[in-house]
Amino acid sequence: MFQANVVSNLVRGLDPIHTKSVNLRPGQVFQGTITHLYPGQLAQLQMGNMQLSAHLEAQLEKGRQYWFRVQAGGEGIPRLKVLENVPPQTRESGAQPQNIQQVLRQLGLPQGGNHERLLQHLSQQNLPFSRANLAAGAELMQQSQLAARESMPIIQNMMQQGLPMSRDVFQAMGAMAQNQSFGATAEGLMQQLGQLTSGNPQAAQLQQMLGNMLQRSDPMGMTSFGQSPTDTPRLAGVFHGLIQQVQGGNPQLQEQALSVLRDMGVIRSGEGAQTLMDQFKAAVLRPENQAMVQTLWPQLFSGNQAGMPLSQMSSQAVFTMLMGQVQLNQSGAMESLTQLLMGGQNPSQGNQQGNTPLMAVDSLDRWLHTQPAATQQLMAAVTEGRPQQFMMAGSQDVAMLRQFLQQMGLQHEQQMVQQFDKGEQMNARQLDTLKGQLMQFLQQNQSLPQAVQQQAEFLLSRLTGYQLMSMDQQGPTQHLLFQVPVKMGDVFQDMTLQWDGRKKSDGTIDENHCRILFYLHLTELDETVIDVQIQKRVVSITVFNDIEKPEAFQLLQPLLESQLKEKDYHLSSLKWQQPETDSLPPHLKPQPGDSLWRNHDDQGYQGMDVRI
Structure with missing residues (x-):
């Protein structure tokens, strides 16, 4: 079955667009295999699918697998030291339990339990880590209600992105990994708040905010808030x-x-x-x-109308x-x-x-x-739905999406910092966002029904997760990930958008060069991925779906060409592809026997650059 659950897999460490590099820091520990030895204590190591060169402070044997600690003072090439009392092993044997325990002993951490499970996982993923990472990750696993197999990929992704190993960040990334719908949860919370609005101004404000946002997200105009089922x-x-x-x-x-x-x-x-x-x-x-x-x-x-x-x-x-x-x-x-x-x-x-x-x-x-x-x-x-039905939201073009993102409050913390730097107090505009109102509602209402509390906390964590997943700025490129609830039939679903683009000198995304991936679950077409690539305002679109190409698919091309032309874009190709393994790009290939896409280290990338 072709999977389009991109958010869950991004949390597991899969980035459909970027090829990751490794950034070794002093104090980090990792497992690597010696592939070549050179004069002057230089060696080439393999860590997963990556090759790197390093200075070694010991005589090692080619073809053997060792545990290394990154030393300070390396210039250009990292300086590594082999962990003492951890015997080498063959690459085929993998990380043995006795070796894992020896590594924990060398790091001064407890053996067994979450520390050992997490270390085993990081070893299998070929991910460098520090003692502080491992200790904090094991503590998060202890505090979490999730099973270890669900917690460890979240912790892995936090390490890979260099995020703080805090409980709030863990909850935000955990909310991203859940299958729970943002739109359906928002609708459920809005309905639950209807029972709390009497004498509770925060609940009334939050209910109104959710109602307005969901009404804009309903292309069919069928969402009714506090209305009778037969209301027009x-x-x-x-x-x-x-x-x-x-x-x-x-x-x-x-x-x-x-x-x-x-x-x-x-x-x-x-x-x-x-x-x-x-x-x-x-x-x-x-x-x-x-x-x-x-x-x-x-x-x-x-008064501004012109024409016939x-x-x-x-x-x-x-x-x-x-x-x-x-x-x-x-x-x-x-x-x-x-x-x-x-x-x-x-x-x-x-x-x-x-x-x-x-x-x-x-x-x-x-x-x-x-x-x-x-x-x-x-x-x-x-x-x-036809594109014109989004006019039901009372918005034009991308203005609806821009306004929606502003209302979500994805710039909440940045605005707070700017106000703090100016010596200003939090104003009403600061709370005129979903994130601001969720934070105020949870802070000022300590005794809430369990369903209301869980739904509000999930929405707040998911919003924070969007922010964290969009922090991956690499050089001149900007990476954004967010979800927009859209009502399909009788239920709200999440449309996931991933946007990568070059940044202009003023920091804005260059609309002439970008890539957008849409992840949708449609009533008739089921799970669908739309890959839009733009270079010099030339657009190529590929639709990935399990079913055969519908006969009406190519009939959309003239309409799409004319709509893009109005925006000064040129459509170069419109393709429909079934996600067979050979036809899919590497980031969309499913792993046989697994309901989730393969992890990043399993994708067969070779010759990655090492960033020191």
Whole structure:
């Protein structure tokens, strides 16, 4: 089974983009095999899949495996000393228990228990470590409720990234490794907070913050917060999706969408898309409907509009333009749009068929719950979503994502330091982020229901984990990792994004040269990885998925090319690949018999540079 659980595997030490190097520091200990001996006490060693040269302070035997301690004073080439009283062994024999105990004795650490288990793990992973690392890691294992086999990869990753060996960091990295969904947990916490909001302003503020964020993350507009199941905002996304299919390029889906609109009473039996567009344009232009038009399309009244008036445009052009910009995230917006589509008649009188907007909404609600077999393909297309449906969030382009990341509070600590340096106190803006409100909520509410406490602590730890995983800055490159909750069907899922790019002189990411990986779990396509590589604004995209390439996949290319062209990018290739071992890039290859991707040291990299 192809696995796309990138976060868990990043915590285990797999970085899909960067090839890691080793940075040996005085006092670190590691196990290596002598591969070549040279005059002047120089030798070449192999540590896992890496080769390095070093000064040795003892006569050693080629082909034997030793434990080394890095000495201070090496210039250019590290100076190593063999640990005393730890007998050498063959590479095939691996780290023997007696050798592990001897190493612990040399380091002055207790033998057995977590110290021995962790040392054995680090030896198998060929990871250099210090005495302090080993002692702190064993203590974290003792404090953790996780099993040793789950704790050790987290500690390994903390060492590899040079993170503080603290309990808070361990919990943050542990939250990253869990299969638990960020979006589903946020939704669960929001619902639980509804029982605590009475007399608890922190709970009310946090609930409102979570509600706003999740509503922006619902491309279908179906998330209802404190509303009844039949409330119309939850249907707005589906309705908008139906309208988009009316003007879509698939004749079969277009006819299915028109059939649903006929059942709703929006258009009469036998009428088609042109009739719908004609009566919609006429309704939009009527003076008595201008209040509804202004609510749905405030940009038309901003005074900044230019171009041909609506009255001079064709019905299809008016329909396409307005449906691409409609804002349905307000109370009553769907009823207003339905009324305009029905010809703008008095809502109490209805249209020529006697139907009212509320009756149409009820019909849509029934269709959504019954989903007749004849329109299941349509429902799948609407659910999977077109890019325009993200307009339901009331945002444009990447502004939605930028605002979402700001609201998550991934710059919380940096802003606090800046304010402290300026001698300023924490302001309200500081708490206007999810991380800030979670911290305040947990600090000021010591007695919480267990479910609420666990959910809030998980979200806080996961946010900190995003920050830690994005700290891996290598020279001129910048590395970011985060997750965005997106509602697919009835549940929230996490869309994981990993972004690597060159940094400009001002520290911002160079949008001309970057790589973005999207990790998704879709209802129909299941686990999917999208690899986007950009060089000089030339874009190549590869989609990795278990199933065969859908017939409609290549039909997306013209639309994708035109959308990218509007942003001054050129699409060079669009590929669909099934993740067979031979076709996958090294960072996406699954390990046979393992449900997780292979660890970094198992990927067969050769000739890595050693950074001293």
